[in-house]
Amino acid sequence: MIEIINKNKKIDILIIAEGTYPYIRGGVSSWIHELVSGLSDINFGVVFLGSRPEDYGEIKYKLPENIVYLSVSYIFDYKEEVKPKERNVDKEKFKYIEFLHNWFKENFDKKLDLPDKLKDIRFFIEDIKHEDFLFSREAWDFIINMYAEYDQESPFIDYFWNIRNMHAPIWTVAKVASNIPDFGLVHSPSTGYAGFLASLLKYHKKKPFILTEHGIYTKERKIDLMHSDWLKDERFFFQRDIGEVSHIKNIWIKFFESIGRFIYHASDLIISLFDDARKIQISYDAPEDKCIVIPNGVDVDGYALALEKRPSYIPKVITLLGRVVPIKDIKTFIKAMRIVVNNLPDVEGWIVGPTDEDPNYYQECLLLVKAYSLEENVKFLGFQNPKDIFPKTGILTLTSISEGMPLVVLEGFAAGLPAVTTDVGSCRQLIYGGLNQEDLEIGEAGEVVPIANPELLSKAYISILTDENLWRKYQLNALKRVNRFYRKDQFLNNYKKIYQEVLKSWQE
Amino acid sequence: MAGISFELRKILKENTLGSILKAFGYSVVLMAGPYIISILTLILAFVFLRPFISDKVIIQFGIVVTYLTAFTLVITGFSQLMITRFLADRLFEGKEEIILPNLMGNMLLNMSAAFILSLLFSLYFFKDLGVPFIIAFTGTFSIMSGIWIINIVIVGFKSYKFIVFSFLLGYLVFFLSSFLTVKYNLTGLLVSFFLGQGVIYFLLLSYFVRSYPSKNLIAFDFLEKDKIYISLIFSGFFYNLGIWIDKFIFWFHRDTGLEILGPIRSSIVYDIPMFLAYLSITPGIAIFFLKLETEFAEYYNKYYKAVREGATLNKIYEFGDNLLYSARNVIFDTLRIQGIFFIIIIFFDKTIFKMFNLSFLYIPIFHILLLAVYMQLIFMVLLAILNYFDRRKEVLILSLFFVLLNGSFTYISIALGPYFYGYGFLTSLFICNIFAVLLLRRFLNEIHYQTFMLI
Numbered sequence: 020m021i022e023i024i025n026k027n028k029k030i031d032i033l034i035i036a037e038g039t040y041p042y043i044r045g046g047v048s049s050w051i052h053e054l055v056s057g058l059s060d061i062n063f064g065v066v067f068l069g070s071r072p073e074d075y076g077e078i079k080y081k082l083p084e085n086i087v088y089l090s091v092s093y094i095f096d097y098k099e100e101v102k103p104k105e106r107n108v109d110k111e112k113f114k115y116i117e118f119l120h121n122w123f124k125e126n127f128d129k130k131l132d133l134p135d136k137l138k139d140i141r142f143f144i145e146d147i148k149h150e151d152f153l154f155s156r157e158a159w160d161f162i163i164n165m166y167a168e169y170d171q172e173s174p175f176i177d178y179f180w181n182i183r184n185m186h187a188p189i190w191t192v193a194k195v196a197s198n199i200p201d202f203g204l205v206h207s208p209s210t211g212y213a214g215f216l217a218s219l220l221k222y223h224k225k226k227p228f229i230l231t232e233h234g235i236y237t238k239e240r241k242i243d244l245m246h247s248d249w250l251k252d253e254r255f256f257f258q259r260d261i262g263e264v265s266h267i268k269n270i271w272i273k274f275f276e277s278i279g280r281f282i283y284h285a286s287d288l289i290i291s292l293f294d295d296a297r298k299i300q301i302s303y304d305a306p307e308d309k310c311i312v313i314p315n316g317v318d319v320d321g322y323a324l325a326l327e328k329r330p331s332y333i334p335k336v337i338t339l340l341g342r343v344v345p346i347k348d349i350k351t352f353i354k355a356m357r358i359v360v361n362n363l364p365d366v367e368g369w370i371v372g373p374t375d376e377d378p379n380y381y382q383e384c385l386l387l388v389k390a391y392s393l394e395e396n397v398k399f400l401g402f403q404n405p406k407d408i409f410p411k412t413g414i415l416t417l418t419s420i421s422e423g424m425p426l427v428v429l430e431g432f433a434a435g436l437p438a439v440t441t442d443v444g445s446c447r448q449l450i451y452g453g454l455n456q457e458d459l460e461i462g463e464a465g466e467v468v469p470i471a472n473p474e475l476l477s478k479a480y481i482s483i484l485t486d487e488n489l490w491r492k493y494q495l496n497a498l499k500r501v502n503r504f505y506r507k508d509q510f511l512n513n514y515k516k517i518y519q520e521v522l523k524s525w526q527e
Numbered sequence: 528m529a530g531i532s533f534e535l536r537k538i539l540k541e542n543t544l545g546s547i548l549k550a551f552g553y554s555v556v557l558m559a560g561p562y563i564i565s566i567l568t569l570i571l572a573f574v575f576l577r578p579f580i581s582d583k584v585i586i587q588f589g590i591v592v593t594y595l596t597a598f599t600l601v602i603t604g605f606s607q608l609m610i611t612r613f614l615a616d617r618l619f620e621g622k623e624e625i626i627l628p629n630l631m632g633n634m635l636l637n638m639s640a641a642f643i644l645s646l647l648f649s650l651y652f653f654k655d656l657g658v659p660f661i662i663a664f665t666g667t668f669s670i671m672s673g674i675w676i677i678n679i680v681i682v683g684f685k686s687y688k689f690i691v692f693s694f695l696l697g698y699l700v701f702f703l704s705s706f707l708t709v710k711y712n713l714t715g716l717l718v719s720f721f722l723g724q725g726v727i728y729f730l731l732l733s734y735f736v737r738s739y740p741s742k743n744l745i746a747f748d749f750l751e752k753d754k755i756y757i758s759l760i761f762s763g764f765f766y767n768l769g770i771w772i773d774k775f776i777f778w779f780h781r782d783t784g785l786e787i788l789g790p791i792r793s794s795i796v797y798d799i800p801m802f803l804a805y806l807s808i809t810p811g812i813a814i815f816f817l818k819l820e821t822e823f824a825e826y827y828n829k830y831y832k833a834v835r836e837g838a839t840l841n842k843i844y845e846f847g848d849n850l851l852y853s854a855r856n857v858i859f860d861t862l863r864i865q866g867i868f869f870i871i872i873i874f875f876d877k878t879i880f881k882m883f884n885l886s887f888l889y890i891p892i893f894h895i896l897l898l899a900v901y902m903q904l905i906f907m908v909l910l911a912i913l914n915y916f917d918r919r920k921e922v923l924i925l926s927l928f929f930v931l932l933n934g935s936f937t938y939i940s941i942a943l944g945p946y947f948y949g950y951g952f953l954t955s956l957f958i959c960n961i962f963a964v965l966l967l968r969r970f971l972n973e974i975h976y977q978t979f980m981l982i
Binding site: 103104105153154155156158159163166167171172173174175176177179 | 834835836837838839840841843973975976977979980981982
C-alpha cells in the first residue's frame with residue numbers, strides 16, 4: 020500500500036475505488052468526482068484498489084481540496100509483498116479451511132451470510148496468513164486434493180493459477196484493511212474486492228458501510244466469465260454435457276456470488292441508481308429493507324442557455340448521442356431512419372459521438388447508410404458539445420441494447436428535449452416515471468420501445484415530430500421530471516443527508 | 528550443453544551395443560580428453576627428458592605445474608558457476624549477441640586478478656630465479672585462468688573434435704619445444720609449457736569468437752546484481768577450494784610437506800597416489816555426463832513442459848516419477864560403472880604400480896584415495912543434479928560444508944599418524960554425500976509443491 024496523499028485530517032467518508040477513480044476515466048470515476056467535488060465541506064479519503072501497477076498511468080482528475088487521504092494498493096501484485104519460501108502451517112488452524120470449504124459446499128444455496136470468523140481481519144493476518152495460502156505445504160496438499168476430487172481432467176496449471184488468483188487478493192485486501200487510518204463511514208461504489216474491503220473495514224473499525232452499485236457486479240462478472248477465452252474448456256467433446264460450464268468458471272461464479280452476498284450482508288445501506296437495478300440486487304439476496312434508489316443528477320441550470328436558444332419551431336432532427344459501437348446498436352437507428360424518411364423526407368438523423376473506438380463497426384454503419392441511400396439524411400458528426408447540438412434537435416434518442424442510467428437522457432430533458440429510447444436500464448423509469456407515485460403522475464417525457472425494432476422506433480419518431488401538441492407535452496413533462504427528481508444538487512443533498520443519517524443512527 | 532547432448536542422443540537412438548560404446552567413447556574424450564592429454568604428455572616428457580636433466584628439476588617442474596593448476600582453479604572458482612548460469616540465462620532469453628562480450632569481460636577480470644596475484648607472488652618469492660622465470664610463471668598462471676573460463680562454455684559445443692585437437696596441438700608444442708629449452712632447466716621447461724598453454728588458449732578463443740559473433744568485444748553485464756546469483760559465486764569457490772584443501776594441508780603441514788622451490792612445497796606420500804587415483808575416475812565421469820545430458824535432460828524437459836503446457840496433474844505426477852527415477856539412475860549407473868573399475872584397479876594395483884615404477888609402499892594409501900575419489904565423483908553427480916534443479920541454497924551449503932569437513936578432517940588425519948592419511952578426505956566426502964542425498968531426496972519428494980508454489 021502506498022499513501023499518495025495524507026493530510027492528517029479527520030476522514031469523514033472513505034471511498035473505495037476498484038480500478039476507477041482517480042486513475043481511470045469513466046462513469047463511476049466521474050460519479051465519484053462529482054460527489055466529492057459537490058460536497059466540499061466533507062473530508063473524503065480514497066482507497067484505490069488496482070490490479071497491477073503497470074496497468075495504470077497518471078492521476079486523470081484534478082483532485083478536489085477535500086480529498087484528505089489517497090492510498091494505492093494492487094491486488095495482483097502479491098509477489099512484491101511476500102517472498103516465496105517453503106513453510107508449514109499449524110495443522111489445527113488449517114483445518115478451518117477444510118471446514119470453510121465444506122461450509123460453502125453445503126450452504127451455498129441457502130443464501131446465508133459468511134461465517135463470523137471471516138469478518139475478523141485477524142483471521143487473515145494471524146491465523147492463516149497470506150504466505151500460508153501462497154507457499155505452505157498444507158495449502159498445496161489442499162489444492163491438489165480439491166483438483167483430484169472435482170476437476171482432474173482440466174490442465175492443472177490453469178486450475179492452480181485460477182485458484183491462486185481468485186483467493187490471493189483476499190489477503191492483500193485484508194492487509195490493506197489493517198493499514199487504513201480511522202474514518203467516519205466507508206462508502207464503496209461497487210461490490211467485488213472493493214466491497215469486500217469495505218465490509219472488512221466495517222467489521223474491523225466498527226463503522227457504518229454504504230454500498231452504491233452502478234452496475235450489478237456479480238452479474239457483470241458472470242457475463243464476463245461466460246464469454247472469457249482465458250478459461251478455455253480443454254475437455255474433449257464427449258467428456259462434457261452440452262451447455263455444461265467448466266468447473267473453474269463455476270468456482271469463479273460462486274466465488275463472486277459468495278463475496279457479493281457477504282457484502283450485501285455487511286452494508287448498512289444498499290443504493291442503486293434506478294428501480295430495476297434495486298430489484299436485481301434483491302434477487303441476488305440483498306436484504307430488501309436496506310435497498311434504496313438514489314438516481315444520478317444533472318446540472319439542470321447548466322442547460323438553461325441551451326433551452327433558451329431553442330427555436331420556436333421543432334427542428335426536424337433526431338439526435339443519437341453516443342459512441343459508435345455495437346452496444347449502442349447504431350444500425351437499428353439507421354434502419355428506423357429509412358422508414359422515417361419514407362414518410363417525412365426532410366427529417367435528419369445525427370449521430371453525435373466518437374467513431375474511432377470500433378472502426379470496423381463505423382465502416383459497416385457507413386455502408387448501411389449508403390445501401391439505404393440515406394447520405395442526405397443520416398450524418399455522423401463525431402464528438403460535439405451537447406449544449407450546441409440540443410437546440411438544433413427535435414428528439415433525443417438511444418437505441419442501445421444495454422444501458423445503466425444514461426445521463427444523456429436527463430441532460431436532454433434539462434435542455435427541453437423529449438426522448439425516444441429502447442427499453443434498457445433505467446430508461447423506462449426516466450421517460451415514463453417510476454421513482455414514486457408523484458413521478459408517475461408527471462407523465463410521459465417521450466417514448467420507450469423494445470430493442471432492435473426499427474419499425475416501432477420509427478413510428479415513435481414520426482408521431483412525435485408530426486404532433487406538435489404531443490411534443491410540447493413531452494417537453495413539459497421532461498422539464499418537470501428533471502427539475503423535480505434529477506437535479507445534481509438533489510443528488511448531492513441526498514448523499515449528504517444519507518451520510519448524516521447513517522452516521523447519526525450508528526452513533527446511537 | 529544443448530549441442531553435444533543432441534549429438535549424443537542421436538547416437539544412442541541407434542540402440543545397439545556399438546552405439547552405446549560410441550557415445551561412451553565420445554563422453555570420455557569430451558570430459559576427460561584434455562585432462563588425459565595433459566597428464567600423458569607430462570609423463571612422456573619426463574621419460575624423454577630424463578637423459579638431459581636432473582630428477583630434482585623434473586620434480587620441481589611437475590609440482591610447479593600442479594600449483595599452477597590448483598590455484599588457477601581455486602581463483603576462477605568464484606566465476607565458474609556464476610558465469611555459466613549467467614550465460615545460460617541470457618541464451619534462454621535469446622540474447623546470443625551478449626554471450627561473447629560478457630565471457631570476454633569475465634575472462635579479462637579473472638586473468639587480470641590472476642596476473643596481479645601471481646606477479647606479486649613471484650616477485651616476492653622467485654626473484655632469485657630471474658626475470659624469464661617470473662614472466663613464464665605469471666604468464667602461465669594468467670593464461671590457465673583464461674582457459675578454465677572458456678572451457679566452461681566450450682564443453683557444450685558440438686566440435687569436441689576441435690577442442691581435443693587444440694589440446695593435442697598445445698601439448699605437442701610444449702613437448703617438442705621442451706627439447707630446445709631443456710638446457711635452461713626449470714625456467715626453460717616452464718617457458719615451453721607457457722608456449723603450449725598459449726597455443727591452446729588462442730585456439731579455443733578464436734573458436735569461441737567465431738561461434739558467438741557479436742558487435743561488442745567486452746561487456747560487464749554480469750556485474751549487475753539482479754542478473755546473477757551471488758550464492759553461485761561462493762558455491763563455485765567453496766567447491767574448488769574443497770577439492771584442493773586436503774592437498775594444501777598435506778603440502779604445508781610440517782609432518783607431511785617437503786620444501787621444493789621457495790615457498791612451494793609438496794607431499795610425495797600423498798600426491799603420487801592421489802595423482803593415480805584421479806586418473807581412475809575417467810570412466811565414471813564419462814558415464815555420468817552421458818546419463819545426465821541424455822536420459823536425465825530428456826525427462827527433465829518433459830516434466831517442465833508438461834507443467835507449463837497444461838497437462839493434468841496425473842500426467843505431471845507420472846512425468847515427475849520418471850524424472851525422479853532417471854535422477855536415481857544417473858547416480859546408480861555412475862556408482863555401478865565406477866564400482867566395476869574400482870574393483871578392477873584394486874585387483875591390478877601392483878601391476879599398475881610396477882608400470883609407473885612406483886614403490887609398493889604407497890599402495891595402502893592408494894586404496895583409501897581410490898575410494899575417496901570415487902566418493903568425490905558421486906558428490907559431483909549429486910551437485911550437478913541439484914544445480915540442474917537450481918537448488919542454489921543446497922549447493923552453497925554442501926560446498927561450504929565440504930571445505931570445512933575436508934579441511935578439519937584432513938588436519939586431524941595427519942595428527943593421527945600415517946595410517947590415517949587419506950581418511951580425512953574420504954570421511955568428509957562420505958558425510959557430504961549422505962547429506963547431499965538427503966537434501967536431494969527432500970527436494971525430489973516434493974518437487975511438484977516446489978515447482979508450483981515456490982516460483
